[in-house]
Amino acid sequence: MANLTPELEKARQKILKIAESYGLDCFETVFELITYDQINQFAAYGGFPVRYPHWRFGMEYEQLSKSYEYGLSKIYEMVINTDPCYAYLMEGNRMVDQKLVMAHVFGHCDFFKNNQWFSPTNRKMMDQMANHATRIRRYMDRYGVDEVENFIDKVLSLENLIDRHAPYRKKSSEKASSGVKAAELALLNVNRDYMDEYINPPDFVRHQKEKAAIEAQKMAKFPHEPQRDVLEFLMHNAPLKNWQQDVVSIIRDEAYYFAPQGMTKIMNEGWASYWHAKMMTQNIMNDSEVIDFCDAHSGTMAMQPGGFNPYKVGIELFREIEDRWDKGRFGKEWNECDDIHAKQHWDKKTGAGRDKIFEVRRNYNDVTFLDEYLTEDFCVRNKMFVYKFNKRTNRFEIDTRDFPLVKKQLLFQLTNFGQPIIQVENANFENRGELLLTHLYEGVEMQPDYTKETLKNLQALWTRPVNLATVIEGEGKLIRFDGQDFKEFSLSPQEPSSQASGAD
Amino acid sequence: MGATKRKVAPKEFCLAIKEDQARFRDIIRGRIKENFKKYVTHGEMVDKRENDFVKIPVPSIDIPRFKYGSKQRGGVGQGQGQPGDAMDGQPSEQGAGEAGNNEGQHQIEAEISMEELADILGEELELPRIEPKGKPRQDAEKNKYTGIAPVGPQGLRHFKHSYKQALKRYISSGTYTPDTPVIVPIKADMRYRSFKTKNVPQANAVVIYMMDVSGSMGEEQKEIVRLESFWINTWLKKHYKGLETRFIIHDATAKEVDEKTFFSTSESGGTLISSAYKLCQQMIETEYPTNDWNIYPFHFSDGDNWSGEDTRLCMKLLTEFFLPNVNMFGYGQVESKYGSGQFLKDLEREFPSDDRLVMSKIESRDKILDSIKDFLGKGK
Numbered sequence: 017m018a019n020l021t022p023e024l025e026k027a028r029q030k031i032l033k034i035a036e037s038y039g040l041d042c043f044e045t046v047f048e049l050i051t052y053d054q055i056n057q058f059a060a061y062g063g064f065p066v067r068y069p070h071w072r073f074g075m076e077y078e079q080l081s082k083s084y085e086y087g088l089s090k091i092y093e094m095v096i097n098t099d100p101c102y103a104y105l106m107e108g109n110r111m112v113d114q115k116l117v118m119a120h121v122f123g124h125c126d127f128f129k130n131n132q133w134f135s136p137t138n139r140k141m142m143d144q145m146a147n148h149a150t151r152i153r154r155y156m157d158r159y160g161v162d163e164v165e166n167f168i169d170k171v172l173s174l175e176n177l178i179d180r181h182a183p184y185r186k187k188s189s190e191k192a193s194s195g196v197k198a199a200e201l202a203l204l205n206v207n208r209d210y211m212d213e214y215i216n217p218p219d220f221v222r223h224q225k226e227k228a229a230i231e232a233q234k235m236a237k238f239p240h241e242p243q244r245d246v247l248e249f250l251m252h253n254a255p256l257k258n259w260q261q262d263v264v265s266i267i268r269d270e271a272y273y274f275a276p277q278g279m280t281k282i283m284n285e286g287w288a289s290y291w292h293a294k295m296m297t298q299n300i301m302n303d304s305e306v307i308d309f310c311d312a313h314s315g316t317m318a319m320q321p322g323g324f325n326p327y328k329v330g331i332e333l334f335r336e337i338e339d340r341w342d343k344g345r346f347g348k349e350w351n352e353c354d355d356i357h358a359k360q361h362w363d364k365k366t367g368a369g370r371d372k373i374f375e376v377r378r379n380y381n382d383v384t385f386l387d388e389y390l391t392e393d394f395c396v397r398n399k400m401f402v403y404k405f406n407k408r409t410n411r412f413e414i415d416t417r418d419f420p421l422v423k424k425q426l427l428f429q430l431t432n433f434g435q436p437i438i439q440v441e442n443a444n445f446e447n448r449g450e451l452l453l454t455h456l457y458e459g460v461e462m463q464p465d466y467t468k469e470t471l472k473n474l475q476a477l478w479t480r481p482v483n484l485a486t487v488i489e490g491e492g493k494l495i496r497f498d499g500q501d502f503k504e505f506s507l508s509p510q511e512p513s514s515q516a517s518g519a520d
Numbered sequence: 521m522g523a524t525k526r527k528v529a530p531k532e533f534c535l536a537i538k539e540d541q542a543r544f545r546d547i548i549r550g551r552i553k554e555n556f557k558k559y560v561t562h563g564e565m566v567d568k569r570e571n572d573f574v575k576i577p578v579p580s581i582d583i584p585r586f587k588y589g590s591k592q593r594g595g596v597g598q599g600q601g602q603p604g605d606a607m608d609g610q611p612s613e614q615g616a617g618e619a620g621n622n623e624g625q626h627q628i629e630a631e632i633s634m635e636e637l638a639d640i641l642g643e644e645l646e647l648p649r650i651e652p653k654g655k656p657r658q659d660a661e662k663n664k665y666t667g668i669a670p671v672g673p674q675g676l677r678h679f680k681h682s683y684k685q686a687l688k689r690y691i692s693s694g695t696y697t698p699d700t701p702v703i704v705p706i707k708a709d710m711r712y713r714s715f716k717t718k719n720v721p722q723a724n725a726v727v728i729y730m731m732d733v734s735g736s737m738g739e740e741q742k743e744i745v746r747l748e749s750f751w752i753n754t755w756l757k758k759h760y761k762g763l764e765t766r767f768i769i770h771d772a773t774a775k776e777v778d779e780k781t782f783f784s785t786s787e788s789g790g791t792l793i794s795s796a797y798k799l800c801q802q803m804i805e806t807e808y809p810t811n812d813w814n815i816y817p818f819h820f821s822d823g824d825n826w827s828g829e830d831t832r833l834c835m836k837l838l839t840e841f842f843l844p845n846v847n848m849f850g851y852g853q854v855e856s857k858y859g860s861g862q863f864l865k866d867l868e869r870e871f872p873s874d875d876r877l878v879m880s881k882i883e884s885r886d887k888i889l890d891s892i893k894d895f896l897g898k899g900k
Contacts, residue, residue, distance in 0.1 A: 023701065057537045066536070071547055072583065074540030082631075165543070172583045319598045328598070403607050404594040412607040415594065426596045436586050460588045469584030 019049050024105070027115050027300075034299045035122040039374065040291065042125035043139075044100035047118065051107050055091050056080040058104060062274065063096040064145045068152035068266070069161075070168055092316075093117040097128040097277065099139035112305035116312055119295040123288030126377075131283070133276045133381045136183040141273050148266045155259045167260055170473040171267045176435050177246035178268060180275050242439040242454065247271070249440045254477045278433050279381045286330015287377050289316065293331065332398060337376060337389055338369035382430045390426070392419040400426075428458070436462050441485070450496075451478045455486035462486055471497045548630045549640060551578045556644050560892075561885040563743065566750045574637060575629045638758035641751060645892060648899030650759040650847075652723040652814055663715040672712025681711035725760035725814040727753065728803065730796040732821035734771040735788045736858035744854050744882055745820045746783050751892050752818065752850075760814060766803065770796035772826070776803070790826050793819070793863065794833040801841050810845040817842065818850040818895075823861035831863065835870045843876045848900040852891060855883045876900070 020028060028047060035042065050058070060077035061067040083089045092113065095103040103121040105114050128134050138144055156164045203224060206212045243249050247268040251261055277284070293313060301309055317328045340346055344364025353359055376385065395417075402425045404415040416422070428434070437456040445452035451474070455462060467484065474497075475482045481498035485507060488495075492507035552559065559576065566574075597607060641647065668681055686705040690696040696703075729749055731737070757763045767782035768774055771789035774796040800817055808815055825831050842849050853864045864879060871877050880894035881887075 022698075060537060060540075069536065069540055069543070071540055071543035073537065074542065074544035075581070077537050077541055078544065169583060173585055175583075176585055176587075324596050324598060399598050399600065401597055401599070401601070401603075402594060403597050409606070412594075414597075414601045414603050414605050414607060416603055422596060425594065429595055434588070436588055438586055455586070463587055463589040466584045466587055470586050473584065 020047055020105075021049070023111070024049065024114060027111075028118055031115065031118045031122065031295065031300060034295050035119070035126070035291070038291070038295070039370075040122055040126040041130060042101065042122055043098075043129050045095075045103055045121060045125050046100050047103050047105055047121070049105050049107050052084055052090075053081070055094065055104055055106050056084060059091050059094060063094050063102075064142060066146045066149050068149040068168075069156065070165065070172075072172070092312075093120055095121045095124045096142065097124075097134065097137060097139075098142050099129075101125045101128065102142070110308060112301065112308045113312055115300050115305075116292055116296055116309060119292035119300060120288045123291035124284060126291075127280070127284050127287045130378050131276075131280060131381075132379055133184075133279055137276060138273060144269070144273075148270065151262060151266065155263065159259065164259075164263070167263055168267070170476050171247070171264050173470050173473040174247060174250070174477075175267055175271050176433070177244075177438055178248075178271050178275065179244035180279065180432065182245055183272060238443045239440060242441050244437070244439045246438065246440055246453070249443075250477055253443060255479055256477070276381075279383075282326040282330045282333075282382045282430075283377065283380060283385050284330070285327045286332075286334050289327050289331040290334045290373075329398065333385070333389055333394065334373050334376070336391070336394055338373050340369070341372035342367055342369035344368075383427060386423070386426055386430065390423055395419050395422050428460075436460075436486075438484075445483055448480070450481045450483055452483045452485065455484060457487045461488060464488065467495070468497070468502060471495065471502075475499055547581065548576075548578055548632065549636070551581065552576060552630075552632065553640055553644060556640065557886075557889055560747065560751065560889050563747060566747060572634055573631045574634065575631055578630045581630070634754055634757060638754045641755055641892075642758075645889065645897070647755065647893070647896050650756070650896075650899055652725075652759070662718050664718055665713045665715045667714040667716050668711050669714035670708075670711060672714060676713040678711045678713050682709050685709040685711060723760055723814060724762060724764075724808075724812055725756060725816065726764040726766065726808050727756060727816045727818065728766045728768065728800050729782065730768045730770065730774075730800060730817065730819040731782065732771070732791055732793070732796075732824070733769045733785050733787045734791045734824070735786070736791075736822050736824055736856055737786075737854070738856060740885075741822060741854040741856050742783055744885060744888060745852070747885075747888055748820075748852065748882070748892060748895075749818070751888075752816075752895060755892075755896050756816065768796050768799055768803075770799075774799040791821070791824050792830050793821065793825050794830050794837065797834055797837045797842070801837060804845065815846040816848055816850070817846055818852065820852045820854055821863060822856040822858065823853045823863040823865075824858075825863050825866075831866050834863075835866070838871070838877065843874060846876070848895075848898065849877050850895045851877065851879045852895070853879070853881050855881070 024047070032042075032045075056077055058065065059080055060073045067073060080089075080091070084091075091106070092109075093103065093105075095101060101121075101124075103117075103125075105117055109117075128137075152164065152168070203216045203221065206215050239249065245268075247264060250256075251264045251268065256264065296309055296313075317325065317331065319325050319328055342365075343362055344350070344366035345359075345362050350359075350362065353362070376389070380388070396419075400422050401417045402415045402422055403412050405411075406413045437458075438453050439456070440451070441454045442452040444450075453474075467486070471482055471484060479499075481496055483494055483496045485492070485494050487493065488504070494505040494507055496503045496505065601607070642649075665676075668678060682705050683703060686703045686709040687696070689706075689709060690703060729745075731742075731745055753763070753765060765779070767777050767779055769777050769782060769785055769787075770792070771787040772792045772795065773789075776799065777785065796819065804810065804813075804815060804817075825834070838849065851864070851867060853861060855861070861881075864881060867877065867879055875898060878895055878898060878900075880891040882891045
């Protein structure tokens with residue numbers, strides 16, 4: 017095992033046993049005791065001991081180190097989703113903190129292992145990351161540090177343009193081939209000529225022809241279907257050198273590795289917090305540790321004024337679900353009950369709470385979790401609100417506490433990580449080899465300066481001019497960057513995407 | 521899987537993050553150099569000075585992405601308040617969905633040490649290193665906390681040593697139980713950090729800034745002086761660790777002031793430059809024996825003096841006292857609408873080629889950089 021002191025090792029074994037007795041099911045978990053400086057280094061590398069060389073890790077490290085040294089922040093726990101799981105304890109923390117961290121970590125491990133959204137994850141990512149580092153170092157040796165680093169900068173700026181749901185779908189290649197062949201009409205087989213116009217009446221023939229024409233138009237376009245995984249598209253279709261292609265694939269792999277952690281942040285933290293609280297208060301803590309535990313726990317659960325704490329929302333939701341299923345507060349009867357008094361004292365003694373939360377942790381991600389279990393009650397109790405920027409007063413203001421709106425905003429914020437959905441629409445736009453991306457506009461516009469900088473990077477990869485159809489100040493616009501200048505064209509406001517693609 | 525069992529943080533790993541950090545610092549340095557002229561002519565850097573650091577806003581060091589405008593987006597928060605109330609504090613950029621990805625602001629404030637800043641200044645202006653005058657070096661006393669003592673203030677208690685003492689006592693008295701390793705130190709166990717005095721050789725240096733604060737020196741002129749003095753200080757500090765800075769303002773009379781007053785005072789009287797020079801001379805004679813000190817007087821004015829006679833007196837002071845005794849005497853003439861600029865002409869006539877007297881004409885903010893180069897380019 018790792019380098020734990022005898023006391024910590026004893027605590028670890030005890031906590032693991034407790035965790036297992038509650039039904040938590042973890043990968044083997046290796047704890048290591050490291051110094052604050054090491055923990056900052058690991059954190060800068062996203063938890064991994066080895067990453068490819070890049071300045072942004074250095075920036076992260078410097079920021080973490082400074083804020084630790086100034087006493088502004090401190091990393092309590094870190095755990096990597098691999099098999100075995102690696103987790104880090106910070107040297108010099110109080111014993112009660114170490115126990116809390118261990119309990120919390122077992123919660124995470126259980127989540128990593130059992131939540132379905134982690135099922136396609138590569139559990140040997142530690143080795144994979146080290147391989148990536150070796151490959152990139154080799155390219156740096158061969159092609160020069162600046163050259164490779166500049167290219168990495170460009171690709172990183174497109175890092176979020178992946179299709180987060182792709183790993184959970186079957187490959188779509190067969191689907192494409194089984195589609196209607198463009199040239200052939202799907203007419204019914206006719207043995208006798210004179211029967212033809214009865215079996216394939218003119219209306220039907222016309223209909224089939226139209227369908228074929230649309231299909232042909234689709235096939236003539238490349239990609240046939242809009243593609244969300246922009247990185248993959250570039251990897252295969254942009255004029256890249258071999259090493260550049262490899263760099264794109266490395267960054268894409270790592271983005272996919274981290275994606276499910278982003279998709280389950282609230283649940284994962286909620287789940288781990290739920291278990292550390294339960295185990296600490298019921299099994300682990302001794303009397304002298306109560307105050308320190310409460311201090312640490314409430315610190316993690318604290319809401320910043322106006323902020324949104326995933327730990328807090330997560331743990332409260334899990335507790336509410338457990339309580340509701342323990343008391344039978346679900347199903348048709350509960351939903352249709354209008355009697356406030358009866359609802360307040362509703363207790364069917366179903367006792368299914370524990371099973372329910374285990375089921376929830378297996379099957380949901382943040383979006384589905386909140387969509388299904390966020391209740392108005394919960395919103396009110398946790399004082400949730402929607403804020404908006406008020407241009408007139410030049411400040412952020414509370415907009416509303418109306419439940420459907422809070423929920424809508426929250427789900428919007430979580431969908432696609434709260435980032436705009438962008439897809440490759442056409443790789444031969446205007447029949448000039450230009451790339452057309454469309455932003456699926458959902459009522460929120462993109463940050464213009466960032467958009468332009470990102471387009472520059474995209475153009476550097478694609479080399480031909482690139483276009484983005486989006487909405488700027490309420491108007492559909494096509495932004496075009498040809499390597500020198502930006503140009504904007506107006507699109508019809510209703511449907512920027514189809515207008516843009518139909519123009520060729 | 522035993523194969524992945526690693527020793528924590530092997531050497532090469534520690535180096536890797538330091539390499540990344542060095543790359544990051546390089547990039548920041550590059551950005552600062554690119555915009556160096558802008559930084560020099562704008563006061564923003566001077567305003568954000570802390571002891572050994574300055575904070576510099578560096579544009580777009582982060583990686584651009586397609587993202588929603590934060591003002592457009594809004595979000596969900598928790599807390600008190602009615603609709604229409606302002607939010608307490610800024611909404612955190614890290615929305616719920618953006619787990620783990622620090623979005624960061626568009627501009628980051630990079631911290632850079634004065635030392636590094638001086639290096640950049642030196643590189644940009646190709647400044648030669650200053651050779652301290654061949655004077656005996658003054659030993660400065662410095663206390664270093666390297667020792668351990670059994671008595672001392674609580675603030676300096678040394679946990680590790682105290683703990684060791686207590687542990688020793690427990691073990692030797694047989695009261696230590698490994699199962700409940702609770703150690704309670706008593707007074708005799710306590711150990712404290714204590715200092716040893718070391719002599720550190722040091723070249724002493726003083727900069728004396730003199731400025732004309734008569735009516736003809738406006739806000740803009742003073743701002744220029746403020747910026748120049750900041751950069752001069754930065755450069756000199758790199759070479760003299762214990763640099764002292766003094767400030768003298770003058771109109772018809774001169775007085776010593778602190779830094780804040782220096783840059784904020786406006787008088788309306790006439791101008792007698794000699795008053796400042798006399799005060800400066802007095803200051804040097806009483807406090808800075810010229811054998812031990814590297815002395816840098818700088819005088820900024822708009823070039824107006826009350827009378828030719830006073831100018832002659834100034835020349836006399838310069839020839840007889842200042843030039844033989846100081847490393848360098850800097851005269852910066854800040855152009856103003858009202859000043860005649862006569863003093864510079866007089867100086868140029870009197871000392872056509874004395875490299876101990878450095879004269880510089882600063883027409884506007886844009887010329888600050890050139891003027892700094894005038895002053896510091898001599899390697900004095």
